Amino acid sequence: MPRPEEASTSKSVSPLPEPPATFKSLGLIDPLLEALDRVGYKKPTDIQLQSLPHALEGRDIIGIAATGSGKTAAFALPILQKLWEEPKGLFACVLAPTRELAYQISEQFEALGSAMGVRCAVIIGGMDMPTQQIALAKRPHIVIGTPGRLLDHLETTKGFSLRTLKFLVLDEADRLLNMEFSEAIDKILKLLPKERSTYLFSATMTTKVAKLQRASLTNPLKVEVSSKYSTVDTLLQYYVLMPFIDKHAYFIYLVHTLAQNSIIVFARTKAEAQMLSIILRILGFAAVPIHGDMSQSQRLGALSKFKSGSRKILVATDVASRGLDIPSVDIVINYDVPQHSKDYIHRVGRTARAGRSGKSITLVSQYDVELLLRIEEVVGKKMDMFETEAEDIAALKERVEEAARAAKSEMKDADANGKGKKRRRDDGRGGKDDRDRDDDVVEAGMPLVKKKSKHRR
Structure with a gap:
């Protein structure tokens, strides 16, 4: 028998974590x-943990990760680190599917590269070409743009090229290709140097994305953080079952009940988003819309007001469901149940980001039950019913219907005025450039309803 002290020393010691x-x-x-x-x-996210060491070594990266996972920093940080070592001219180009995402990427590059004085140029449709040509002439380090407008500059702006480029980033690649930017991207790729690093980031790995990977990346490392669509554990998900005819009343009841929170409301169409925002304003709620029939300055202004807190409610189409990082969103309301379950996940991903908690509430009529069941199956989670007060909703109906009639009238007048102005402006130049469908939008110019309801909420 070993002595006690001998026995104690023979025990294995667990390695420190x-x-x-x-x-x-x-x-x-x-x-x-x-x-x-x-x-x-404070600490790296999963996509950053897995991609940064390899990107810093010079590898091409394919990053597959869900919305809100920190993808922008995952590609911006290795680019900025290399720029610190070799501060030479135009260094990187980032292609994004929407104008808002392009601006957001630029803001993140400038914030992370503040110590090195990084200069960015955002090249998108909906803004005048000469101003962008001046920005390009100032020799930015990073160009962020939508494919159609970037190609316009490559073909027409003297002195601008991507021949010295060190990095190419394709962000939200699945959306880039779904929005039929393929032709513009193919042309851009032919104008780039073969000796470069390429990062492709996407929420899903579709066949189109795989084809783009083969065309643009060299021996890439694939980093996949989430292989299936899911919602985060900190998100509380609810539904409200109601008759379709009372949808507006239920919606206003929800907004009134949750009025102290910051809320994004998702509608299926641009007209519906505009209509809901007018109804909310008539009833005294601080709301602002964002959709594709607004000019670029209007859309940026709406986002700025919502981010600053001067407007508590943002009414949006799916233009705001992916890519936009708005940190302080408490609640997402799905006024319309999305047709595709993936769209639901992107929408509710606007809240409960980076470990914070949040709520989503989906309005479900008798026509939407099948869609709700399909969403629950995809996310692997049953939603809870959100408690409502039938008497309060009944009391709201008359006021809400009156506001809806006023909103319809206002939109009809605005549409008539807008068509008249367009006819006077039309000089026969033709329609949109198909390469830049998301960028070239017609300014709606819908005025706010100034008349406020005399009823108190």
Whole structure:
């Protein structure tokens, strides 16, 4: 028998757990670490953990990750680190499917690259070409754009080319291809140097994305954080079952009940989003719309008001369901049940981001039950019923119907005025450039309803 002290020394000692990875341990330089601290990024997300070390080594990356996973920093950080080492001219080009996403990517590059004075140029439709040509002449380090407008500049702007490019990023690649930018992207790829690093980020790996990968990447490393669509655990998901005829009344009841929160409301069509925003304003709620029939300045203005808190409600089409990072969204209301379950996941992904909690509430009429069941099957979770008060909703009906009639009248007048102005402006130049469908939008110019209801909420 061994002595007690001998027995104790013979026990195996468990190894100490490895410390959690940090941005520093991933190999980032001090200027970037300081910038990350300033913008409040405390620890790497899964997509950043898996992609950054390889991107810093010079590998091409395919990143498959859901919305809100930190993809922008995953490709911006290795680009900025290389730019610090070789600060030469036009360095990187990022292609994005929507104008809002392009602006958001630019903001993140400028925030993370503040210590090195990084210069970005956003090249999108809906803005005048000469102003963009001036921005390109100032030799930006990073160009972020939508494919159609970027190709316009490559073909017509003297002195602008991508021949010295070191990095190409295709962000939200599945959306880029679904929006039929394929032809413009093919032409852009032919104008790029073969010796470059390429990052392709997408929420899904479709056959089109796989084809694009083969055409543009060299021996890429595939990083897949989420292989299936899902919602985060911190999101509380509810539904409201109601008769279709009372949909407006139920909607206003929800907004009134949740009025102290920041809310994004998703509608299926541009007209519906505009209509809901007018109804809300008539009834005294601080709401602003965002949809494809608004000019670029109107859309940016709407986002700015919502982000700053001067408007508590953003009424949007699916133009805002992906890519936009609005940190302080408490609640998502699906006024219309989305036709596709993936769209539901992108919509509710606007809340409960980066570990925060949030709620989603979906209005379900007798015609939407099958869609709701399909969504529940895809996300693998049953939604709870949101408690409503039938008497309160009945009391709202008359006021809400009156507001809806006023909103319809206002939209009809605005549409007639808009068509008259368009006829006077028309000089026979023709329609949109098909390469840039999302960019070239007609300004709706719908005035706000000034008349407020005398009834109190």
